Amino acid sequence: MELSPRKREILRRVVEEYVATGQPVGSRALVERSGLDVSSSTVRSELSELEAVGLLTHPHTSAGRVPTESGYRVYAEELVSAIEGRPGPFPIDLTAMRNELEEGLRQTTEALSDATHLLALVSAPALEAAAVRHVEVLQLQPRVVIVVVITASGSVSKHVFELDEVVDPGLVEWARAYLGETIVGKRASANTVRRAFEDPGLSLRERAFLDAVRPAFTDVVAQATDLYVGGAAGLLGDARGAELEACHRLLEVLERRAAVLALLQEALDPKRTVVRVGPELEGEELRGASYVGTTYGLVNRPLGAVGLFGPLRMDYEKAIRSVRAAAFELSRLVEEVYGAH
Numbered sequence: 288m289e290l291s292p293r294k295r296e297i298l299r300r301v302v303e304e305y306v307a308t309g310q311p312v313g314s315r316a317l318v319e320r321s322g323l324d325v326s327s328s329t330v331r332s333e334l335s336e337l338e339a340v341g342l343l344t345h346p347h348t349s350a351g352r353v354p355t356e357s358g359y360r361v362y363a364e365e366l367v368s369a370i371e372g373r374p375g376p377f378p379i380d381l382t383a384m385r386n387e388l389e390e391g392l393r394q395t396t397e398a399l400s401d402a403t404h405l406l407a408l409v410s411a412p413a414l415e416a417a418a419v420r421h422v423e424v425l426q427l428q429p430r431v432v433i434v435v436v437i438t439a440s441g442s443v444s445k446h447v448f449e450l451d452e453v454v455d456p457g458l459v460e461w462a463r464a465y466l467g468e469t470i471v472g473k474r475a476s477a478n479t480v481r482r483a484f485e486d487p488g489l490s491l492r493e494r495a496f497l498d499a500v501r502p503a504f505t506d507v508v509a510q511a512t513d514l515y516v517g518g519a520a521g522l523l524g525d526a527r528g529a530e531l532e533a534c535h536r537l538l539e540v541l542e543r544r545a546a547v548l549a550l551l552q553e554a555l556d557p558k559r560t561v562v563r564v565g566p567e568l569e570g571e572e573l574r575g576a577s578y579v580g581t582t583y584g585l586v587n588r589p590l591g592a593v594g595l596f597g598p599l600r601m602d603y604e605k606a607i608r609s610v611r612a613a614a615f616e617l618s619r620l621v622e623e624v625y626g627a628h
Contacts, residue, residue, distance in 0.1 A: 310350025356565035400518025477552035533575030
């Protein structure tokens with residue numbers, strides 16, 4: 288969205304003021320507190336235009352404005368572009384933990400949640416995740432299918448799916464062969480599953496069947512990846528109103544480990560910090576929530592993810608700087624552990 292420098296500045300001030308106070312922001316208060324070198328009437332006009340394009344809104348009982356989901360998104364993307372270079376310091380030192388990777392991941396998660404008062408999640412490196420050795424898809428009854436996934440470590444995952452309609456035996460046989468080609472022999476990772484199940488060359492019929500049996504594979508990924516979570520107990524502390532409801536839903540999502548891992552992995556771009564606001568996060572449970580995340584790992588290979596979940600009204604700048612600093616320190620740690628391998 289093309290905005291003038293002044294509109295961008297006013298949007299930034301509104302978001303930061305609202306994040307700090309939780310109160311709608313009026314034009315007079317904005318001029319007084321921010322030191323903007325323009326009149327209240329000029330700011331009022333700019334606020335109206337920002338509202339007209341959907342970046343701000345105002346409660347019925349107040350003349351002040353609050354950011355919309357789109358407003359938060361534009362603001363956060365500006366921050367991602369502005370915050371570059373080497374990350375700042377992180378509140379713990381991981382350099383002495385070469386042989387204690389698990390402890391380093393745990394401490395990183397706790398430090399992130401303590402620094403931001405948000406829900407912190409760190410996924411462990413998946414280098415040791417076993418490869419999938421065998422996939423079987425069998426039709427037990429006209430509408431019942433069983434999927435068995437066996438990994439090289441010997442673990443067996445078995446799921447029975449009862450579908451809404453009778454399944455074509457040819458489709459079952461196709462799925463067995465397709466998954467054998469795309470999954471077998473590869474590590475049980477979220478990226479492997481995503482590439483296989485979201486191939487743009489799939490027909491609607493093929494995609495629908497694969498979607499129905501996908502939980503068998505997301506469970507295998509969850510079992511193969513350690514997930515560290517911090518800040519769940521304090522997430523509700525500063526929340527209010529709709530934010531409280533969003534935080535409750537976020538805690539409910541935590542109960543489904545596979546779903547959390549999928550969110551953590553799929554929202555990532557290995558080359559930059561990612562921010563997802565409101566509707567950009569899939570799932571009704573995450574309505575009213577935001578996510579900030581990035582990857583860590585070796586120079587040319589992401590090994591895990593660092594993320595923060597919280598309400599829309601979060602301190603995005605602190606969240607972005609914090610995940611970047613944590614990822615930088617974790618990358619140094621795993622370089623010590625895996626770099627020579």
